[in-house]
Structures are given as structure tokens and as C-alpha cells.
Amino acid sequence: MASSARDWIEKIRGLETDRPVRILNVCGGHERTLAAAGIRSLMPPNIRLIAGPGCPVCVCPEEDLYQLIRWAVAGEAIVVAFGDMLRVPVNAPKSEARSLEEAKAAGADVVAAASPRDAVEVARRNPDRPVIFHAVGFETTLAPISAAIVEGLPENLFLLMSGRLTWPIVAQLLASDDVNLEGLVAPGHVATIMGATEWAFVPQEHGVPAAVAGFTAESLLEAIYTVASRAIDGAADLSNCYSLAVRDDGNALARQMMQECFEVTDANWRGIGVIPNSGFELKEKYAAHDARRRFPVLETDRKRAGQMPAGCDCARVVMGRIAPNECVLYGAACTPRSPVGPCMVSDEGACRIWWSSGIRE
Ligand code: SF4
Known part of the structure; x- marks a missing residue:
């Protein structure tokens, strides 16, 4: 019989260590389960759960969002973006729209989308107008975007690429001296696409145990127990605690479509800087749908650009x-x-x- 959340918590509490074990997660879904279930408060003092880079909206370059807002306000195109992006503020003078939501309120054509299919629909319903879709997200979002591209985009649909790969930022974190980590809970959604073995570099190159986790409290607790016990034993390997959905090699068809559509390039992460091989750009054969090539760079005088808002950490x-x-x-x-x-x-x-x-x- 599968262990319950209570069983896993008892097992974690039974781990003996006199030094801190810091375990990073890199998934907003994982963080939501941890916070909603109050799992941190149930951990013994030496097991520390750290929220990491699990939010693609948070790291989307401010300049990309600023351009989208400028294009929307200038009437260059109908702008389609995921709902989360609409309220993200950018640095701009008070006289200008500081978010897509404000641009929409001022009369710009801004449409909230739940998936790339919504953008395709908007483009089909408006054949006489250009439509820009903000392609932001991690691998799980970029996979369906690649599927839409392979199926064939309407001629009037353009993509502003802000997609990011998750493993490079984890590699950067593990290589840095200022965040000491003893374990990684790897993102289950990403692993369904890219495969569990994408995270093998964590034990192999950094000597840190890792476990792919699903989104229930039980799956997360199993992964926490697994990496914490390995770390305490001084062992480092990769475990898959989400084998129901995650295969070692992931989803071959999804990866094939992503390879068909995207180049992996160095990319800027908001507030963090450029991380090598961490971004997706359209391949040359899809250049006709690249918003950066189709639309002019619109810039106004602004004191801050590219950073987080003043005071935001x-x-x-x-x-x-x-x-x-x-x-x-x-x-x-x-x-x-x-x-x-x-x-x-x-x-x-x-x-x-x-x-x-x-x-x-
Ligand atoms: Fe979070 Fe502080 Fe930024 Fe608000 S200002 S989003 S609390 S880091």
C-alpha cells in the first residue's frame, strides 16, 4: 500500500542529522502544494525547503513585456498574452501604461489567453490585423506552442519568444557559492516533457541528490524524504517519485516538435542576467512569424529598464x-x-x- 502523507512526514522526522539539509524546488506547482498544505511547518528543524526559480512570468525580461505594451498601445497589433502577464508591472513613466492591463484599459487591443490555441483563434478571427502572441513559459508551455507552430500558424500571427529552459538556472544555482543546496526536488511537469534523466547532471556534476516529484503532498514528501536521506548518507543519485507520468526519456514527440521549431540560445532572465543556453528562439524557417523581426523596437525615455521595480526583491x-x-x-x-x-x-x-x-x- 502506498505511504500516506502522514507516513512520509514521520519518516522525514525520523531522519537524524545535526547539520541543515537545504532542498530546493523549482516549480510553482510544487511551491503551491508545499505552502497550501503547510508542509514547511511540519519539517524537522534541520530540513529546510527553499522556493526557487519556478515562475516563468517572474523571470520574463522586463524589456520583452515593455515592448509588448508599446506595440499594443501603438496599435501595431492585437496582443495576446497569458492572463498572468497582464498585470505584471514594468518600469515606465506614470504617463504611460505600465502593464498590459493598463494598456487594455487605455483602449489597446490586448487579449488574455489560456493556451497558444487561443492566439491562433484570435488571428483567424482577425485576418486583416497582425496578432502578437507572447510565447512565455518553461518547457511545458513551449511544447504546446511548438505543436501549434508545426500544425501551421496563420500568416498574421507573430510570436514574441520569451520561453526559458529550467535546468540551466538550476545548474547556475548549484555552481554558485551563496546558496548552499543539499538536494533538489525536480519539476514533474517539465520532466514529463524532457525526461527524468535531464536532471541526472545534478548528482553527476554537482554531487547533489535529486528526485522528480509530482504535485500531491504525498509525492512531494516522498521526494523530500528521498533527497534528504541521500544527502544525510552522503549519497547522490536521481530518483523518480512521479513514475506515473514521467519516463526517463520524457515525451519524444513533444521534444521532437520543440527541436523542429526552436533554437536554444543564451537568454536574459529578469533581475538575474544572461544564462547560457537557457532560452528558446524560433528557428530560421519560422522567421516570418518572429515578432522581433516584424515589428519596430519602440522605446521611450525611461529611467529604469530591465530591472525589477524599485524595492522589489x-x-x-x-x-x-x-x-x-x-x-x-x-x-x-x-x-x-x-x-x-x-x-x-x-x-x-x-x-x-x-x-x-x-x-x-
Ligand atoms: Fe515579492 Fe517583494 Fe517583489 Fe512584492 S516586492 S513581488 S513581496 S519580492
Whole structure:
């Protein structure tokens, strides 16, 4: 019989260690389960669960979003974006729209989408107008975007590529000295596409145990127990605690479609900088659908560009350097009702997840 959440918590509490075991997760879905179930409060003092870079909206370059807003306001195109992106603020003078939501309120054509199919539909319904779809997300989102491309995009549909791969930022974190990590809970959704073995570099190259986890409390607790016990034993290997959905080699068809459509390139992460081989761009054969080539760069004078909003510590939250409630603006100037930074806007942002789970201080 499968172990219950209570069983796993007992097992984790039974682990003996006199040194901290810091375990990183890199998935907004994982963080939501951890926060909603209050799992951190059930951990023994030496097992620390760290929220990491699990939010693609949070790391989307500010410049990309700013361009989208400018294109929408200038009437260059109908802009289609995932709902989360609409409220993300950018640095801009008060006289300008500072988010897609504000641009929409000012009369720009901005449409919220739940999937790339929605963007295809908008383009088909408006054949006489260009439509820009903001292709932002991690591998799980880029896979269906590649499927839409392979099926054939309407001529008037253009993509602004802001997609990112997850493993390079984890590799950067593991190589850095300022966040010491003893274990990784690897993202189950990403692994369904890319395969569990994509995370084999964590034990092999960094000597850190890793376990792919699903989204139930039981699956996450199993992964936490697995990596914590390995770390305490001084062992490092890769486990798959989500074998129901994750195969070693992932989804071959999805990966094939992504390879067909995208080049992997160095890419900028908001507040973090350029990470080698961490972004998706359209391959040359799809250049006719590349929004960056089709539309002019629109820029106005602005004091800050590219960074997080003033006072926002999202970049350090994303990198696991501080917990959301260590940001001085958390719950004060920054709440889901009036978010300062992207981590409080997105459903996958750690600040919003913590606040929505009732963590107030
Ligand atoms: Fe940024 Fe708000 Fe999170 Fe602080 S609480 S890091 S201001 S999103």
C-alpha cells in the first residue's frame, strides 16, 4: 500500500542529522502544494525547503513585456498574452501604461489567453490585423506552442519568444557559492516533457541528490524524504517519485516538435542576467512569424529598464536567496491586490503563493 502523507512526514522526522539539509524546488506547482498544505511547518528543524526559480512570468525580461505594451498601445497589433502577464508591472513613466492591463484599459487591443490555441483563434478571427502572441513559459508551455507552430500558424500571427529552459538556472544555482543546496526536488511537469534523466547532471556534476516529484503532498514528501536521506548518507543519485507520468526519456514527440521549431540560445532572465543556453528562439524557417523581426523596437525615455521595480526583491526570491516574507515590501506595499513585482502577480510566483496560503509575516 502506498505511504500516506502522514507516513512520509514521520519518516522525514525520523531522519537524524545535526547539520541543515537545504532542498530546493523549482516549480510553482510544487511551491503551491508545499505552502497550501503547510508542509514547511511540519519539517524537522534541520530540513529546510527553499522556493526557487519556478515562475516563468517572474523571470520574463522586463524589456520583452515593455515592448509588448508599446506595440499594443501603438496599435501595431492585437496582443495576446497569458492572463498572468497582464498585470505584471514594468518600469515606465506614470504617463504611460505600465502593464498590459493598463494598456487594455487605455483602449489597446490586448487579449488574455489560456493556451497558444487561443492566439491562433484570435488571428483567424482577425485576418486583416497582425496578432502578437507572447510565447512565455518553461518547457511545458513551449511544447504546446511548438505543436501549434508545426500544425501551421496563420500568416498574421507573430510570436514574441520569451520561453526559458529550467535546468540551466538550476545548474547556475548549484555552481554558485551563496546558496548552499543539499538536494533538489525536480519539476514533474517539465520532466514529463524532457525526461527524468535531464536532471541526472545534478548528482553527476554537482554531487547533489535529486528526485522528480509530482504535485500531491504525498509525492512531494516522498521526494523530500528521498533527497534528504541521500544527502544525510552522503549519497547522490536521481530518483523518480512521479513514475506515473514521467519516463526517463520524457515525451519524444513533444521534444521532437520543440527541436523542429526552436533554437536554444543564451537568454536574459529578469533581475538575474544572461544564462547560457537557457532560452528558446524560433528557428530560421519560422522567421516570418518572429515578432522581433516584424515589428519596430519602440522605446521611450525611461529611467529604469530591465530591472525589477524599485524595492522589489523578486530576483533574490527566485534564486532562493531569501524567502518571500523576507522582502521588506511583502504584505506592506506589495500584496496580490496591488503587486509591486512579478512574484506577487503570477499564480506561480512564490510571493503570491505564500500570501495566498495565509503566510502573513
Ligand atoms: Fe517583489 Fe512584492 Fe515579492 Fe517583494 S513581496 S519580492 S516586492 S513581488
